[in-house]
Amino acid sequence: xxxxxxxxxxxxPTASAPPVSSAPLTVRPVRGRADTAAFAALPGALHRGDxxxxxxxxxxxxxxxxxxxxxxxxxxxxxxxxxxRGRKAVGRIAAAVDSRYQALHDARGGLxxxxxxxxxxxxxxxxxxxxxxxxxxxxxxxxLGPLGFSVHDECGVLVEGxxxxxxxxxxxxxxYYPALYAACGLAKAKDLLSWRVPVPPGxxxxxxxxxxxxxxxxxxxxxxxxxxxxxxEADLAAxxxxxxxxxxxxxxxxxxxxxxxxxxxxxLRPLVRPELVWFAEVRGEPVAFTFWLPDAxxxxxxxxxxxxxxxxxxxxxxxxxxxxxxxxxxxxxHRARGxxxxxxxxxxxxxxxxxxxxxxxxxxxxxxxxANRYAEAFGGVLHRRHRLYRRDLAPRPAPAAVxxxxxxxxxxxxx
Numbered sequence: 270x271x272x273x274x275x276x277x278x279x280x281x282p283t284a285s286a287p288p289v290s291s292a293p294l295t296v297r298p299v300r301g302r303a304d305t306a307a308f309a310a311l312p313g314a315l316h317r318g319d320x321x322x323x324x325x326x327x328x329x330x331x332x333x334x335x336x337x338x339x340x341x342x343x344x345x346x347x348x349x350x351x352x353x354r355g356r357k358a359v360g361r362i363a364a365a366v367d368s369r370y371q372a373l374h375d376a377r378g379g380l381x382x383x384x385x386x387x388x389x390x391x392x393x394x395x396x397x398x399x400x401x402x403x404x405x406x407x408x409x410x411x412x413l414g415p416l417g418f419s420v421h422d423e424c425g426v427l428v429e430g431x432x433x434x435x436x437x438x439x440x441x442x443x444x445y446y447p448a449l450y451a452a453c454g455l456a457k458a459k460d461l462l463s464w465r466v467p468v469p470p471g472x473x474x475x476x477x478x479x480x481x482x483x484x485x486x487x488x489x490x491x492x493x494x495x496x497x498x499x500x501x502e503a504d505l506a507a508x509x510x511x512x513x514x515x516x517x518x519x520x521x522x523x524x525x526x527x528x529x530x531x532x533x534x535x536x537l538r539p540l541v542r543p544e545l546v547w548f549a550e551v552r553g554e555p556v557a558f559t560f561w562l563p564d565a566x567x568x569x570x571x572x573x574x575x576x577x578x579x580x581x582x583x584x585x586x587x588x589x590x591x592x593x594x595x596x597x598x599x600x601x602x603h604r605a606r607g608x609x610x611x612x613x614x615x616x617x618x619x620x621x622x623x624x625x626x627x628x629x630x631x632x633x634x635x636x637x638x639x640a641n642r643y644a645e646a647f648g649g650v651l652h653r654r655h656r657l658y659r660r661d662l663a664p665r666p667a668p669a670a671v672x673x674x675x676x677x678x679x680x681x682x683x684x
Contacts, residue, residue, distance in 0.1 A: 292355035296395045299334075299349035307358045308334065308351050312385050314358070321434040321441060323566045333417065334363070334383075340528040341418040344369060349383070350399045352392045360386035360393060364400035365418050366407060369523035379404035379662070381414035382424070385442075386449060393449040397660070405662045413458055413521060413659050415440075420521050421533065425461045425632065425655025426450060436593045436629045437540070437565045439463070440655065447656070455658035459520055462641065463631035464649035472621030474614050478646040482614035485549075485607035492553075493615050496546035505534055507548065507555040508596075515557075515598030520634055521657070540565055544619040545592060549599075549608040557599040559612040561620065561628065564591040592620050592628045597640075609643055617647070 299308050309330035316322045334349060336342040345367040352360035363383040371378060381400045386393045404412050416424040423440045428447045435441040473479060486493055496504045509530045516522045525533070545561035567589045594616070599608050620628060630644040632655060644651075 290354045290357070290359075292357070294352065294354050294359075294392055294395060296350055296352045296360075296392075296399045299351050304351055305331070305334065308349055308361050311351075311358050311361050315385055315387055316443065319443065321431070323434055323441065323569050333422075339418070340526060340532050341365075341367075343528065344526060345418060347418065348400075348403050350396060350403075352386070352396050354389075354392070359389055360384075360396050362396040362400050363418070364403045364412070365416075366404070366409070367419060367523060370419070370521065373518075373523060374521055375411060375413075377408070377410040379407070379409040379412045380416055380418070381412050382416040382418060382422070384415050386446075388443070388445045388449075390449060390452050394453050397453040397455070401660065401662050410662050411659060412662060413657060415658070416521075419523055420519075421523075421525055421529065425657055428460075428654050428656045430463070430653030434566055436463075436591065436631065437562055438593070438595065439629075439631055450658050453660075455660045458657045458659035460635040461632035461655040461657065462635055462644075462651055463629055463653035463655070464633070464641075464644035465652045466617075466628045466630055466644060466647050466649040468617055468621050468625050468627055469648070470621075472618035474617060474647050478610055478643075479614060481607050481610035481646070483611075485611040486614075488606065490552050491606070491608070491611075492550045493611055494548055494550065495615075495619065496541075496543040496548070498543050501543075504546075504548065504555075508546075508558055508560065508598075511555060511558055511598045511600055512596060514600045517601075537562065542623065544623060545616055547612045547615045547619075549603075549612055551603060551606075556603045557608040557612060558597070559594065559609070559616050560596040561592045561594050561616050563589045563625075564593055564629070565589070567591060590624060590626045592625050594628055594630045609639075610646075613643065613647060 297304075299305055312330070313324060332338050341347075345365055347363050347365035349363050350361065351358055361383060362381060365380040365382065367380060370380065381397075381404075384396065386396060401412060414424070415426060416422060423438060425440060426446050427435075427440065427442050431444045469475075474482065485491065509525065509527075513524050517524070540562050542561075542563060545563070547559050548555045549557040594613075597609055597612065599606075617628070630640075630647075630649060631653070633640045633644065635641075
């Protein structure tokens with residue numbers, strides 16, 4: 270089955286970039302409360318005028334970089350850098366080391382993330398160089414990103430599909446970011462695809478997908494069911510167990526610690542609709558799941574005016590008509606049973622009953638043929654692309670010295 274071509278990207282309707290300030294540029298590690306506050310506040314300050322930006326709470330940004338509150342720091346370490354022109358913050362980046370990533374994927378690999386920058390190539394280059402130098406000092410040879418701190422956080426740079434706001438927990442950036450990455454010596458590592466999938470009348474998938482779903486669901490030892498609120502913790506524990514098994518070996522994936530998983534689920538708790546989380550059991554044991562979330566970004570965009578934000582958000586929440594399929598996993602031993610089709614079909618029917626008109630399957634690795642085929646079989650159209658980048662940390666060689674031309678030989682002259 271061929272992959273549908275992406276729609277031509279349209280840049281976000283932002284104003285032309287202001288001229289870069291001539292104030293002195295500095296990049297320094299984040300130290301103290303003032304630096305931390307500036308680091309957390311920078312995305313809002315840089316992109317306030319972007320009509321597609323979805324504001325994130327400053328408290329969420331601070332919690333992400335708080336070494337006491339973010340459980341990543343129990344297994345990894347990181348350094349934050351802030352770029353300023355004069356006194357004004359113009360960019361930021363994080364460099365990170367995760368021993369799990371090194372053990373599973375790249376023993377000499379580091380990570381970077383949380384990159385935000387004005388349209389200022391010199392500031393961007395200085396930030397990437399600072400992150401590279403910090404990782405190089407720790408004996409590392411490559412860096413991959415952007416990641417929040419791992420693939421369990423928001424990751425990737427939007428490179429196609431600037432024609433609308435992001436869905437919940439998907440990153441968004443201005444259209445000039447890919448050019449900054451390229452100018453700073455970063456190259457494509459992997460693309461992450463997003464598919465827009467309509468929820469048809471009745472929620473019934475196209476016939477080919479429906480047939481595959483029926484074949485899987487009709488097996489005598491298979492039972493499909495939604496998340497049970499009465500045994501919520503046990504069901505979420507099953508999600509973690511299946512996820513760990515299903516994603517082992519995936520590109521850049523690392524197993525979540527118990528505290529990381531609990532922390533993530535606590536953040537998601539206000540958004541979870543039990544009707545949109547489905548399990549497949551084989552002989553009573555959960556072996557597969559699909560996890561959909563209402564697109565809360567549709568409501569959060571209504572909170573731009575902070576005086577009316579809460580009222581607008583509450584009203585908009587009642588009009589959310591899109592869901593995001595954030596995770597689907599099947600234990601390796603059961604992948605030949607077609608359970609993904611059955612789970613997606615049940616979740617889509619539930620989405621229809623809840624009033625949703627479309628879903629987004631995101632993100633899917635570009636070379637995950639099975640996942641992308643499911644998205645296409647359910648009527649999906651490829652509409653957005655994010656990219657992970659990689660950079661070699663070997664110091665860039667200095668330009669070779671050009672030898673001075675030899676003095677012409679003059680007969681009779683001493684050399």
